[in-house]
Amino acid sequence: MTEPAILIEGLRKVYGHGDTAVEALKDVHLRVEPGEVVGLIGPSGSGKSTLLKCLGAVIEPTAGRMVLGGQTIYDSSGPGRGGWQIPDLRALRRDRIGFIFQAPYLIPFLDVTDNVALLPMLSGQSNRVARERAQELLGALDVAHRARAQPSELSGGEQQRVSIARALANHPPVVLADEPTAPLDSERALAVVRMLNQMARQYRSGIIVVTHDEKIIPTFKRIYHIRDGRTVEEAGEGREV
Numbered sequence: 001m002t003e004p005a006i007l008i009e010g011l012r013k014v015y016g017h018g019d020t021a022v023e024a025l026k027d028v029h030l031r032v033e034p035g036e037v038v039g040l041i042g043p044s045g046s047g048k049s050t051l052l053k054c055l056g057a058v059i060e061p062t063a064g065r066m067v068l069g070g071q072t073i074y075d076s077s078g079p080g081r082g083g084w085q086i087p088d089l090r091a092l093r094r095d096r097i098g099f100i101f102q103a104p105y106l107i108p109f110l111d112v113t114d115n116v117a118l119l120p121m122l123s124g125q126s127n128r129v130a131r132e133r134a135q136e137l138l139g140a141l142d143v144a145h146r147a148r149a150q151p152s153e154l155s156g157g158e159q160q161r162v163s164i165a166r167a168l169a170n171h172p173p174v175v176l177a178d179e180p181t182a183p184l185d186s187e188r189a190l191a192v193v194r195m196l197n198q199m200a201r202q203y204r205s206g207i208i209v210v211t212h213d214e215k216i217i218p219t220f221k222r223i224y225h226i227r228d229g230r231t232v233e234e235a236g237e238g239r240e241v
């Protein structure tokens with residue numbers, strides 16, 4: 001059996017201490033295979049952002065285990081006192097996790113190619129390799145013709161496609177997408193989902209999409225519902241897009 005792209009077991013996160021402590025995640029279990037896109041759905045305050053922040057190594061969980069691309073990154077029962085199992089969390093975020101947000105957040109003074117090539121360059125790839133990767137991804141996402149444009153010259157949909165290319169530029173085993181389709185109309189929202197599925201298959205990434213968007217929820221084959229800090233897995237409709 002292949003290693004899952006993402007494996008989370010018994011994840012718990014408590015904010016604060018004593019009387020004011022908030023147990024945002026109580027017992028989260030989740031598994032995403034390479035090439036798979038899963039939905040993460042839950043009401044406001046259920047713990048979705050907290051889970052993404054733990055997975056993205058932005059905040060430290062309180063207990064449990066997280067494995068990304070076969071490597072244990074956090075284990076509260078791990079060696080020593082338990083906790084993070086890798087020394088350089090910044091390198092982990094840069095090299096192994098792609099982030100897609102509701103807004104594209106492109107760097108306004110870099111052109112489209114440089115926006116995508118920046119991360120591979122920061123990870124030590126040569127200029128030539130980083131630009132080749134950027135061109136390949138821009139082609140796959142149908143924005144190659146805008147490669148030399150500035151972000152301000154692009155439509156909203158084009159900017160979002162460039163932000164997807166940027167998230168995939170280091171071929172990360174894990175991509176975390178936080179409400180990536182919220183501002184888009186139905187057609188564009190479904191196009192983004194189609195691209196995420198295609199990119200997941202092509203680069204063998206596991207993708208988690210946090211969403212409230214009724215337009216795209218029927219497209220997931222598997223959905224994790226999070227309620228009151230606990231996850232429940234459910235088969236989705238898996239509608240073709």
Ligand SMILES: Nc1ncnc2c1ncn2[C@@H]1O[C@H](COP(=O)(O)OP(=O)(O)OP(=O)(O)O)[C@@H](O)[C@H]1O
Nearest residue numbers: 015016022024042043044045046047048049050051
């Ligand atoms: N930094 C923090 N300090 C204390 N409590 C927090 C902090 N961040 C989140 N919480 C609490 O943790 C719980 C889960 O919050 P979280 O933001 O993860 O939910 P969410 O599902 O992402 O909600 P939304 O859909 O509204 O963004 C909530 O009760 C929230 O008030």
